[in-house]
Amino acid sequence: MQILQYLINGISIGAVYAIIALGYTMVYGIAKMLNFAHGDVIMVGAYISFCVTNYLGLPAIVSILAAMIVCTVLGIIIEALAYKPLRGTSSLAVLITAIGVSYFLQNAAQLIWGSAPKNFTSIVTFKPFSLAGGELVITGEVIITIVISVLIMVGLTLFTGKTRMGKAMRAVSEDRDAAQLMGINVNQTISMTFAIGSALAAVAGVLLCSTVPTLMPTTGSMPGIRAFTAAVIGGIGSIPGAMLGGILLGVIETFSKKYISTEFSDAIVFAVLILILLVKPAGLLGKQVQEKV
Amino acid sequence: MKKIWNKLWNNKNTRTNLITYLVVIVAYAIMQTLYSMGILSSAMKGYMVPVCAYISLAVSLNLLVGICGELSLGHAGFMGIGAFTGIVVAALLETSIPNEILRLTVAMFAGGTMAGVFGFFIGIPALRLRGDYLAIVTLAFGEILKNIFGNLYIGLDAEGFHMAASAGKVQLLEGGKMILDGPVGATGINRLSTFPMGFVLILFTLFVVLNLINSKEGRAIKAVRDNRIAAESVGINVTAFRMKAFVVSAFLAGMAGVLFGLNMSSVAASKFNFNTSINILVFVVLGGMGNILGSIISATVLYILPEAMRGLDDLRMILYAVVLIIVMLCTWSPSVKNVMQRISAAIRDKVSRNKKEAGTNE
Numbered sequence: 001m002q003i004l005q006y007l008i009n010g011i012s013i014g015a016v017y018a019i020i021a022l023g024y025t026m027v028y029g030i031a032k033m034l035n036f037a038h039g040d041v042i043m044v045g046a047y048i049s050f051c052v053t054n055y056l057g058l059p060a061i062v063s064i065l066a067a068m069i070v071c072t073v074l075g076i077i078i079e080a081l082a083y084k085p086l087r088g089t090s091s092l093a094v095l096i097t098a099i100g101v102s103y104f105l106q107n108a109a110q111l112i113w114g115s116a117p118k119n120f121t122s123i124v125t126f127k128p129f130s131l132a133g134g135e136l137v138i139t140g141e142v143i144i145t146i147v148i149s150v151l152i153m154v155g156l157t158l159f160t161g162k163t164r165m166g167k168a169m170r171a172v173s174e175d176r177d178a179a180q181l182m183g184i185n186v187n188q189t190i191s192m193t194f195a196i197g198s199a200l201a202a203v204a205g206v207l208l209c210s211t212v213p214t215l216m217p218t219t220g221s222m223p224g225i226r227a228f229t230a231a232v233i234g235g236i237g238s239i240p241g242a243m244l245g246g247i248l249l250g251v252i253e254t255f256s257k258k259y260i261s262t263e264f265s266d267a268i269v270f271a272v273l274i275l276i277l278l279v280k281p282a283g284l285l286g287k288q289v290q291e292k293v
Numbered sequence: 294m295k296k297i298w299n300k301l302w303n304n305k306n307t308r309t310n311l312i313t314y315l316v317v318i319v320a321y322a323i324m325q326t327l328y329s330m331g332i333l334s335s336a337m338k339g340y341m342v343p344v345c346a347y348i349s350l351a352v353s354l355n356l357l358v359g360i361c362g363e364l365s366l367g368h369a370g371f372m373g374i375g376a377f378t379g380i381v382v383a384a385l386l387e388t389s390i391p392n393e394i395l396r397l398t399v400a401m402f403a404g405g406t407m408a409g410v411f412g413f414f415i416g417i418p419a420l421r422l423r424g425d426y427l428a429i430v431t432l433a434f435g436e437i438l439k440n441i442f443g444n445l446y447i448g449l450d451a452e453g454f455h456m457a458a459s460a461g462k463v464q465l466l467e468g469g470k471m472i473l474d475g476p477v478g479a480t481g482i483n484r485l486s487t488f489p490m491g492f493v494l495i496l497f498t499l500f501v502v503l504n505l506i507n508s509k510e511g512r513a514i515k516a517v518r519d520n521r522i523a524a525e526s527v528g529i530n531v532t533a534f535r536m537k538a539f540v541v542s543a544f545l546a547g548m549a550g551v552l553f554g555l556n557m558s559s560v561a562a563s564k565f566n567f568n569t570s571i572n573i574l575v576f577v578v579l580g581g582m583g584n585i586l587g588s589i590i591s592a593t594v595l596y597i598l599p600e601a602m603r604g605l606d607d608l609r610m611i612l613y614a615v616v617l618i619i620v621m622l623c624t625w626s627p628s629v630k631n632v633m634q635r636i637s638a639a640i641r642d643k644v645s646r647n648k649k650e651a652g653t654n655e
Binding site for chain 2: 028034082085086088089090091092093095096097099100101103104106107108110111221225228229232236263264266267270271273274277278281282
């Protein structure tokens with residue numbers, strides 16, 4: 001029973017990682033860049049939601065929508081100002097710019113909201129319910145997180161598979177030049193990807209802070225790195241890979257904390273990443289691209 | 294004598310190297326003079342040794358990123374290995390080597406060797422990967438190392454050396470001393486690092502890196518960077534050369550870590566995190582990849598800049614971030630460069646026209 005409890009908690013944390021990882025993986029797949037500012041968009045989303053519920057007193061659902069709108073706009077602005085001018089140049093230059101954006105967001109948040117941690121009130125209002133005579137306790141946050149992440153995953157799969165925009169995204173990620181020749185607006189597609197990724201980051205931020213209620217300007221950076229690891233485990237660029245990697249990472253993290261060592265859980269998570277990359281250099285569901293001479 | 298000088302000066306590589314050494318030596322001489330004249334503020338004095346350490350780190354990372362073309366996001370991990378090894382070695386040798394300079398030198402080589410050995414073992418799995426995946430694995434190793442240091446307990450007492458990986462396991466006799474105390478890190482460090490030693494370390498780093506770059510090995514490493522498949526097809530052992538660059542870079546980072554660690558009275562493992570790795574990478578990229586003098590200058594300026602802006606408080610890191618983004622856009626973006634060129638051309642045009650008009654008026 002205890003194992004089941006940890007498994008459920010692990011899946012719930014993993015679902016949050018998966019939502020964040022989706023943002024990383026979509027941007028990597030389409031723009032071929034490591035967007036290190038993604039973790040900080042999560043933090044901005046959580047702050048917006050916090051402000052809307054605490055200062056304006058609006059219901060949780062409105063706060064999530066507000067966070068999503070603000071983050072979407074933010075994502076598009078960041079892309080247009082900082083990343084678009086560097087398209088086609090060295091990927092290292094884009095990486096450093098992304099880090100600059102990350103510093104900017106963290107410090108802007110510190111300027112606006114202060115560095116003292118805020119106590120985030122959970123968006124979930126219903127009580128946890130227990131099964132099997134109290135041995136298995138499932139909190140409302142866990143249920144909401146899992147439900148929302150499943151909805152997002154299904155929605156995203158349908159979006160990329162069925163809609164015109166989704167097909168354009170897949171085409172751009174496969175071959176940007178060929179896609180452009182087929183009349184796809186590459187710039188617009190990339191902006192759209194950033195918009196979706198950032199909106200997902202806002203949702204992830206709210207879910208994350210509902211589970212772990214401390215909100216600081218640096219809240220997003222560690223989950224950001226972990227979700228990034230998850231995206232790589234699943235095969236960066238692959239949408240089902242990000243989901244699988246996120247959930248796997250969450251479960252591994254929870255189990256290693258409970259059964260192996262609390263202190264070394266970071267080391268274990270990253271060691272798993274290295275082991276997986278050694279066996280499958282492109283991640284679990286990533287495509288191995290043969291180099292042509 | 295003049296002939297030799299001409300020969301040296303006419304070789305482009307040698308000339309660049311001589312200029313690099315010269316800049317470092319002149320900068321050291323100026324700083325040392327200012328120091329002895331007592332003009333430097335105490336804050337400035339405090340920056341001198343860390344700047345030396347960061348210069349060495351940037352130069353060693355440049356060997357990996359600029360010359361070898363491999364992106365590493367875990368350089369601070371090697372710095373951390375060096376720092377903690379150096380601190381432990383310096384504490385162990387406190388009685389057997391009374392001379393501080395000698396003790397620091399021994400500690401530096403110990404720290405460097407340890408980082409180099411780790412670099413080798415990390416390199417075996419990591420160098421099987423390429424590009425962004427290699428970057429991610431170095432990031433992972435950096436985090437693993439930080440995690441391990443943060444949970445290492447090392448103590449020293451009359452019975453000798455004690456080591457454990459969890460709190461409370463190290464029981465010391467009376468008069469014993471904890472050298473490393475888990476998440477708290479190393480405290481009560483005997484501060485051995487001095488500015489002249491930092492200068493010597495920079496010279497040593499430059500000597501190793503510049504000689505490596507302009508040797509047969511260096512050319513092979515550059516060939517691997519420019520086109521791996523072509524290099525492989527002319528018989529260059531790609532893995533061996535990448536490994537060489539990786540280990541040398543780790544070794545030098547370890548030495549710089551010792552200098553950095555032994556300059557503080559206390560150091561926690563969290564100092565050697567992802568952000569520090571990124572900062573070193575920023576020095577390298579802004580200084581120009583593969584340009585050693587560029588790394589030296591940008592490490593100095595970018596380390597002192599945020600520190601000097603402390604008066605601006607909350608605004609300073611925002612300014613730093615904005616400056617970073619703008620510099621990246623101005624140096625890399627084709628469209629921004631285009632606009633800048635047009636502006637400068639327009640200004641030049643106007644100036645020359647004004648001159649012409651002035652000429653006809655006469």
